[in-house]
Amino acid sequence: MSVSGVCYVCSATANHTCDSCGGTVCDEHYDAGSGFCVRCVGGRSF
Numbered sequence: 001m002s003v004s005g006v007c008y009v010c011s012a013t014a015n016h017t018c019d020s021c022g023g024t025v026c027d028e029h030y031d032a033g034s035g036f037c038v039r040c041v042g043g044r045s046f
């Protein structure tokens with residue numbers, strides 16, 4: 001999914017939207033495997 005906005009974690013350019021919370025996140029704070037942001041994933045499967 002492509003999105004134009006700002007990562008809510010680090011304020012970099014966001015390229016993804018979390019499927020869980022709907023937050024916009026950059027590559028670094030998005031887990032492509034689950035489709036969630038790092039916050040929703042909990043950092044365990046990152």
Ligand SMILES: [Zn+2]
Nearest residue numbers: 007010026029
């Ligand atoms: Zn980020």
Ligand SMILES: [Zn+2]
Nearest residue numbers: 018021037040
């Ligand atoms: Zn999230």
